[in-house]
Amino acid sequence: MKTEAVDGTAGDRPRRTSEATKAAILAAARSRFAEQGYERTTIRGVAADAGIDASMVMRYFGSKEQLFEAALAIDLHLPDVRDVPPDRVPALFIRHFLDRWEGDPTDDALLVLLRSAVTNDQAAARMRDIFARQVAPAVAAALPPGPDAPARAALVSAQLLGLALTRYLLRLPPALALTPEQIEELYAPALTAVLTSR
Amino acid sequence: MKTEAVDGTAGDRPRRTSEATKAAILAAARSRFAEQGYERTTIRGVAADAGIDASMVMRYFGSKEQLFEAALAIDLHLPDVRDVPPDRVPALFIRHFLDRWEGDPTDDALLVLLRSAVTNDQAAARMRDIFARQVAPAVAAALPPGPDAPARAALVSAQLLGLALTRYLLRLPPALALTPEQIEELYAPALTAVLTSR
């Protein structure tokens, strides 16, 4: 029944398994989408990075749009802050956010999402979905319940996404010059203000 | 020497003056770049909006890239806050920023710039230039001089651009639901925090 190797390590490599190729394509796609956005990324380019022919990309993912869709899968792994002292929450969010952006240089997922969401409706919709399912609940857990909780969550998101925008996309020199510690120190009071004002 | 009409108003209009055509092209280009970004905007599309042939766009602007460059010219008209009481500055910045984005629906300049700057290096460079020449000095005028003034200016920019990002680009529902007054109320303390912390 099964055709894949039993030991999973593929001792001598006669040919690549389709799963490995699919993963290679996806990794190449993420990298290209992250650096060039949706429009300037070409299937031929992705295929070249993955060391195969462009038609293989079509076979495995159906179309460029479906490949893009597959590249957008993201779990932010936001921390649960229900048991964190309120005055520590902003710094924790900032630290987690920077870690997610700078921790693993091979993980371009957030860059793909943000860069694409600005010009691509499909990616923007995905972003709204991630906000509603992951960000808003996580921020709400740090707030006294109230009717303006979603608004505060949105403004905290604006602050963090604005940070990513100026630092990783626009690369404003002063934003690049800051260390994560300095950002935490200067920016945490601003998050606190949004979370606690009134 | 001069071939243009003396009275400048072109009383009866035999044909369009080149200046009018250039302006029509530029307006069409701004609108398309704002809505679709650089890559998906086509010269043929811009020309159609302006009611002329694509080759005219080339004649007047040389290339798509130069047309784009021309569409990026922006003056933020930031207020001078040197004589404004410090506790009023954040609300003033927010108000001015929202006015600039929502005041004139035919003025897409900021949308062009932000949407393009995320995927286009040329636009990102322009953004850095605008930050350095217009934003940083304006914010610095609201601060006691110090070595971290540029960093604070960058973080203020991050907050305002993040607001534009979530509200006008990503269109997060809670960010869209807020009135300018509510934004001012909820967000001004956050700007204050960045400007005055420590």
Place this chain on the structure above:
DNA sequence: TCACGATGTCAACAGACGTTGGCCAACAAC
């Protein structure tokens, strides 16, 4: 009247793109 410059159209090129279908070679099962 005639020529000329300015405004504009039209047709085409050359390259890149997403996508398709046919073919090949290696492996597994019988």
Place this chain on the structure above:
DNA sequence: GTTGTTGGCCAACGTCTGTTGACATCGTGA
């Protein structure tokens, strides 16, 4: 060995793109 399946390449399609150059039209000044 034969056969079917799997991973992969190749050539081509139709379309769209930026860009170019030849040609038309019209108002104006000599």
